[in-house]
Structures are given as structure tokens and as C-alpha cells.
Amino acid sequence: MELLKIEELSKNYLTKKKVICALKNISLSINENEFIVLVGPSGAGKSTILSIIGDLEKKSKGQIKFSKKNIKVGYMFQEDSLFPWLTVLDNCMLGLKIKNKITKEDEKYVKMLLKKYGLSNFEKSYPKELSGGMRQRVALIRTLAIKPDILLLDEPFSALDYQTRITVSDDVFKIIKEEKKTALMVTHDISEAISMADKVVVLSNRPAVVKNIYEINMDNKTIPSENRKNEKFNFYYNAIWKDLDHYER
Ligand SMILES: Nc1ncnc2c1ncn2[C@@H]1O[C@H](COP(=O)(O)OP(=O)(O)O)[C@@H](O)[C@H]1O
Ligand SMILES: [Mg+2]
Known part of the structure; x- marks a missing residue:
């Protein structure tokens, strides 16, 4: 369609x-x-x-x-657009924070994505602790969080x-x-x-x-x-x- x-x-x-x-x-x-x-x-x-x-x-x-x-349109840009002062989880929740109040469901969805794509052990890590590839995965999960x-x-x-x-x-x-x-x-x-x-x-x-x-x-x-x-x-x-x-x- x-x-x-x-x-x-x-x-x-x-x-x-x-x-x-x-x-x-x-x-x-x-x-x-x-x-x-x-x-x-x-x-x-x-x-x-x-x-x-x-x-x-x-x-x-x-x-x-x-x-x-x-x-709903989700963006992923060329530069590594994660905020260095936010943890992986907070970076992923950012799009949701800007758009509306975060529900328990939203948080569950983001955590599920992080787990599914091998990042659950890094929820509390900061972007600089991650490889370039992992950072791009985080950036994608942040984009997916709003369910575009x-x-x-x-x-x-x-x-x-x-x-x-x-x-x-x-x-x-x-x-x-x-x-x-x-x-x-x-x-x-x-x-x-x-x-x-x-x-x-x-x-x-x-x-x-x-x-x-x-x-x-x-x-x-x-x-x-x-x-x-x-x-x-x-x-x-x-x-x-x-x-x-x-x-x-
Ligand atoms: N805000 C803007 N004001 C004036 N010119 C712009 C602006 N954004 C892009 N351009 C010009 O429009 C053309 C296309 O840009 P862009 O879409 O960024 O190309 P690409 O992504 O294919 O490299 C370029 O010549 C660029 O300089
Ligand atoms: Mg371009």
C-alpha cells in the first residue's frame, strides 16, 4: 500500500x-x-x-x-547526534520527552528495543563509552521510540x-x-x-x-x-x- x-x-x-x-x-x-x-x-x-x-x-x-x-516522521542524521551528557536510556527517551509526557508503555517499549538489539547492559552508559556502531544503534532506537x-x-x-x-x-x-x-x-x-x-x-x-x-x-x-x-x-x-x-x- x-x-x-x-x-x-x-x-x-x-x-x-x-x-x-x-x-x-x-x-x-x-x-x-x-x-x-x-x-x-x-x-x-x-x-x-x-x-x-x-x-x-x-x-x-x-x-x-x-x-x-x-x-509521524522519524529522523536519523549523518552526525552522531546523541547528547554526550545523557545516558543511553535518556538519549533514547529524548524524542518522547519533547513530544509528550512519557508513559510507562513508552519506557517499556524503549527498554524492549534496547534489549532486543543488544544494548540493555548499556542503558546507564554514556555515548562516549560506546563504539560508533553501538551509538548508531542507539540513535536509531531513539528514532523508533516515537513509533514513526x-x-x-x-x-x-x-x-x-x-x-x-x-x-x-x-x-x-x-x-x-x-x-x-x-x-x-x-x-x-x-x-x-x-x-x-x-x-x-x-x-x-x-x-x-x-x-x-x-x-x-x-x-x-x-x-x-x-x-x-x-x-x-x-x-x-x-x-x-x-x-x-x-x-x-
Ligand atoms: N537553507 C538553505 N538556504 C540556502 N540554500 C540552501 C539551504 N539548504 C540547502 N541549500 C542549497 O541547496 C542545495 C541542495 O542542498 P542539500 O539538499 O543539502 O543537498 P545534498 O543533501 O544533496 O547534499 C545546495 O546547493 C545547498 O547549498
Ligand atoms: Mg545532504
């Missing part, structure tokens, strides 16, 4: 000196439980799309249509080294699938996109237009680190590389 439909979305940023056209007629639909990845060069307008969906930025033109009312209908992930692994990136992609992917969430992720890493996505949406240079959409159909599709070894992987990689290679530099 369709959860979100973006129609002819355009965005111009008005600065004192000029108008920056960031998005031009972006159309895209996202089904429930789907994992969509947007790839495109930096400065293309990827974060702008997420900001508009999350209502942090106004659109200039077009439509964002959700199939349900009062949709859609998760927006903006280059969530970009601060991690390559090895950690691979394992954390697996962790984040498993959690999102296990919790049956719909996700829209942004990355400029083609391999990461193919290994995680149901669909990869390739954006052009700014102003971003949708250049191509690939449904990632692999036999024996499984977790991202394994999908990287799939025989179809290179086919998608080359196709997307070609799309991106046409950019002017």
Missing part, C-alpha cells in the same frame, strides 16, 4: 543574493514497508527532499501526500569508517525490517544504496531531478553485507555509475 506520494516537488531557496533552485519536479511514491534509497552527488538536493517531507522546510511547488492522517510511520535517514553512516559502516548497515537494515518500518535513506555511496534498497532513486546534479529508478531484484536477497556479493550487484552498480557519470564536474 502506498504511504507517501511526492508529486512534482520543486524547491527554490531564496538567499539575499540569489535564488538557488534545489529541486525540480521530483515525483516519487513510497509504499509501506519499502526501503527507498536516494543517491546523488553532494549538493544535489537530497537533504532538502527529506526536510520537506519532515516539514522542516517549505516546498516551493508540488505536493506531498500521505495516505494517513497525523503521520516513516524513517528518514540522511547519510546515517557517513561518519563511520568503512568496516564499521558495513556492519552498522547490516544492523540498521535488520532493525528497520524487523520493526516493519518504511524508510527513505539518502546516501552518495552507490554500493550502500544497492545493498540496502528495495528501490534506488538516482538524482541528477542540482537542481535535482529524478534521473532513474531501479528496483533492486536479486535472487537470495538478504542482509546488505551479503547482497554486496550477489551476482546482480555489479549490474546495478555499473548502471547507476553510468547515470552518475554524466554529471558535469
Whole structure:
């Protein structure tokens, strides 16, 4: 079932000196439980799309249509956004604290997630005591705590080294699938996109237009680190590389 439909979305940023056209007629639909990845060069307008969906930025033109009312949007950003002075548990409860009063159920849900994803022994730890991968898991659990209908992930692994990136992609992917969430992720890493996505949406240079959409159909599709070894992987990689290679530099 369709959860979100973006129609002819355009965005111009008005600065004192000029108008920056960031998005031009972006159309895209996202089904429930789907994992969509947007790839495109930096400065293309990827974060702008997420900001508009999350209502942090106004659109200039077009439509964002959700199939349900009062949709909850969860964010996970590129930087390690945990507060160093709060414990893991308090960091996870933060989104809830901002939104409303915390119920016993909320706390139970967060503790269940921490336990399920191997962090229950770290509830009282501080972020600096955790590995980069664990911190990203905490950040994801904090996002899940509000029970969002859609998760927006903006280059969530970009601060991690390559090895950690691979394992954390697996962790984040498993959690999102296990919790049956719909996700829209942004990355400029083609391999990461193919290994995680149901669909990869390739954006052009700014102003971003949708250049191509690939449904990632692999036999024996499984977790991202394994999908990287799939025989179809290179086919998608080359196709997307070609799309991106046409950019002017
Ligand atoms: N608040 C803003 N005001 C003016 N220009 C902006 C603002 N946010 C982003 N931009 C510009 O819009 C373009 C797209 O930005 P962004 O969506 O962050 O790209 P990406 O996430 O793909 O790197 C860039 O040229 C950026 O400089
Ligand atoms: Mg960005």
C-alpha cells in the first residue's frame, strides 16, 4: 500500500543574493514497508527532499501526500547526534520527552528495543563509552521510540569508517525490517544504496531531478553485507555509475 506520494516537488531557496533552485519536479511514491534509497552527488538536493517531507522546510511547488492522517516522521542524521551528557536510556527517551509526557508503555517499549538489539547492559552508559556502531544503534532506537510511520535517514553512516559502516548497515537494515518500518535513506555511496534498497532513486546534479529508478531484484536477497556479493550487484552498480557519470564536474 502506498504511504507517501511526492508529486512534482520543486524547491527554490531564496538567499539575499540569489535564488538557488534545489529541486525540480521530483515525483516519487513510497509504499509501506519499502526501503527507498536516494543517491546523488553532494549538493544535489537530497537533504532538502527529506526536510520537506519532515516539514522542516517549505516546498516551493508540488505536493506531498500521505495516505494517513497525523503521520509521524522519524529522523536519523549523518552526525552522531546523541547528547554526550545523557545516558543511553535518556538519549533514547529524548524524542518522547519533547513530544509528550512519557508513559510507562513508552519506557517499556524503549527498554524492549534496547534489549532486543543488544544494548540493555548499556542503558546507564554514556555515548562516549560506546563504539560508533553501538551509538548508531542507539540513535536509531531513539528514532523508533516515537513509533514513526516513516524513517528518514540522511547519510546515517557517513561518519563511520568503512568496516564499521558495513556492519552498522547490516544492523540498521535488520532493525528497520524487523520493526516493519518504511524508510527513505539518502546516501552518495552507490554500493550502500544497492545493498540496502528495495528501490534506488538516482538524482541528477542540482537542481535535482529524478534521473532513474531501479528496483533492486536479486535472487537470495538478504542482509546488505551479503547482497554486496550477489551476482546482480555489479549490474546495478555499473548502471547507476553510468547515470552518475554524466554529471558535469
Ligand atoms: N537553507 C538553505 N538556504 C540556502 N540554500 C540552501 C539551504 N539548504 C540547502 N541549500 C542549497 O541547496 C542545495 C541542495 O542542498 P542539500 O539538499 O543539502 O543537498 P545534498 O543533501 O544533496 O547534499 C545546495 O546547493 C545547498 O547549498
Ligand atoms: Mg545532504
